[in-house]
Amino acid sequence: MDALVITGGRRLTGKVRASGSKNAALPIMAASILADEPLVLKGVPNLADIRTMGRLLSQLGVKVERKKGGTMVLKSPSRSRRNRAPYKIMKTMRAGICVLGPLLARRGKAEVSLPGGCAIGDRPVDLHLKGLRWLGGRIEIEHGYIAGSCQRLRGTEMYLGGPFGSSVTGTANILMAATLAKGTTVIDCAACEPEVQDLARVLQKMGACIDGIGSPRLVIEGVDRLGGCEHRVIPDRIEAGTFLVAGAATRGDVTVEGARWNDLFALVHALNEMGAEVEHEDGTIRATARRRLRSIDVTTLPFPGFPTDLQAQMMAALARADGISVVTEKIYPDRFMHVAELARMGAEIRKHSNAAVVHGTERLSGAPVMASDLRASAALVIAGLMASGQTRVSRVYHLDRGYDRLEQKLRSLGARIRRVKE
Numbered sequence: 326m327d328a329l330v331i332t333g334g335r336r337l338t339g340k341v342r343a344s345g346s347k348n349a350a351l352p353i354m355a356a357s358i359l360a361d362e363p364l365v366l367k368g369v370p371n372l373a374d375i376r377t378m379g380r381l382l383s384q385l386g387v388k389v390e391r392k393k394g395g396t397m398v399l400k401s402p403s404r405s406r407r408n409r410a411p412y413k414i415m416k417t418m419r420a421g422i423c424v425l426g427p428l429l430a431r432r433g434k435a436e437v438s439l440p441g442g443c444a445i446g447d448r449p450v451d452l453h454l455k456g457l458r459w460l461g462g463r464i465e466i467e468h469g470y471i472a473g474s475c476q477r478l479r480g481t482e483m484y485l486g487g488p489f490g491s492s493v494t495g496t497a498n499i500l501m502a503a504t505l506a507k508g509t510t511v512i513d514c515a516a517c518e519p520e521v522q523d524l525a526r527v528l529q530k531m532g533a534c535i536d537g538i539g540s541p542r543l544v545i546e547g548v549d550r551l552g553g554c555e556h557r558v559i560p561d562r563i564e565a566g567t568f569l570v571a572g573a574a575t576r577g578d579v580t581v582e583g584a585r586w587n588d589l590f591a592l593v594h595a596l597n598e599m600g601a602e603v604e605h606e607d608g609t610i611r612a613t614a615r616r617r618l619r620s621i622d623v624t625t626l627p628f629p630g631f632p633t634d635l636q637a638q639m640m641a642a643l644a645r646a647d648g649i650s651v652v653t654e655k656i657y658p659d660r661f662m663h664v665a666e667l668a669r670m671g672a673e674i675r676k677h678s679n680a681a682v683v684h685g686t687e688r689l690s691g692a693p694v695m696a697s698d699l700r701a702s703a704a705l706v707i708a709g710l711m712a713s714g715q716t717r718v719s720r721v722y723h724l725d726r727g728y729d730r731l732e733q734k735l736r737s738l739g740a741r742i743r744r745v746k747e
């Protein structure tokens with residue numbers, strides 16, 4: 326197992342390029358099941374989760390070819406009996422659930438393991454199952470597997486909102502299934518995340534009829550078949566946001582190339598409120614902070630609200646801000662595994678149900694800390710960059726699931742960071 330060793334106290338300065346989006350690429354890869362012509366994807370990031378999705382699709386008979394420079398070609402057979410998504414893969418990556426809708430819609434049969442537990446909290450898939458049942462799918466839970474079957478799905482109108490609002494992969498699953506359903510489907514309270522929009526655009530290129538992309542009301546006119554297409558995956562707004570927060574938190578000057586302003590507006594607004602300067606030009610976003618950041622209150626919400634996947638990184642930055650901040654988690658009420666680890670570095674944070682009160686301190690000090698999940702590990706790296714002395718972040722396999730060459734990119738911004746074997 327690897328760890329990252331960071332010597333903190335340096336301002337991050339310079340330019341770094343955002344990779345393709347993990348959370349856009351994963352459901353788009355699953356969409357390859359819907360067509361029997363090649364899906365050519367460009368800008369696919371080199372991540373553990375992408376490889377896992379590739380393995381899962383191969384199990385389902387999809388030919389997955391990785392080419393140089395982030396290109397991937399996916400070709401699904403016109404017929405296949407390989408409809409089982411095994412627990413051993415699904416337990417490592419929840420996004421595997423995105424094969425359920427396409428399998429049911431295209432092959433009329435699916436056997437997908439329930440994902441199981443997650444460090445960031447309770448993550449049921451009831452909305453996915455309800456949505457597929459409303460489309461006429463027979464859905465049973467047997468021996469830890471979702472067993473689904475249907476002749477042909479039928480379009481209908483549904484409200485897909487849950488206790489925390491819209492569901493990102495829930496919307497993706499129903500959207501993909503509805504493209505091949507008979508008749509019209511309306512999804513109300515659909516997720517509007519840029520990743521869902523990117524998936525919808527790929528489906529349109531494949532021949533699907535979709536209206537309302539980017540809005541909470543998607544209207545899908547089912548078609549008899551979908552073809553292949555070529556598509557460049559959108560840049561990863563969470564990776565880009567992580568670099569912008571790291572730049573501001575180290576009182577640095579960081580420019581992220583390939584980042585999209587509209588995808589990150591809630592973050593830009595928050596950084597401005599903290600006293601950082603954030604500007605954009607020609608597809609780049611630049612964050613500069615010349616002095617200690619100010620405290621603010623942050624509440625995570627579905628897009629276009631502040632993303633829950635940047636909550637931990639923002640909390641690390643607020644740990645050294647001037648004043649008291651309140652961070653409220655409205656998507657995953659228990660997503661605070663990073664709090665105890667930040668406290669090991671001298672952060673003063675008190676948790677109350679789904680909120681944390683952060684008393685900003687002048688300085689953090691380096692310490693050995695443990696990563697618990699993908700975004701928490703990014704927060705510990707940022708804290709290590711801010712802290713005096715050395716920080717050792719262990720279990721960085723969490724990080725490798727969602728960040729492409731993070732330490733190389735941070736080193737190019739002047740960070741003192743290296744990977745070691747544990």
Ligand code: EPZ
Pocket residue numbers: 348349351419420447448449450451452453454487488489490491492493494495520633634656657658699700727
């Ligand atoms: C996606 O997960 C992302 N993953 C997550 O990013 C992200 O945190 C999340 O959306 C929210 O933005 C991918 O896109 C692969 P949800 P997803 O369904 O789709 C509840 C990362 O770090 N809910 O939008 O699984 C759920 O428990 C990952 O890259 C139900 O109650 O999230 C949560 O509280 C972590 N029933 C809320 O809705 C359901 O059937 C939002 O979950 C589905 C969800």
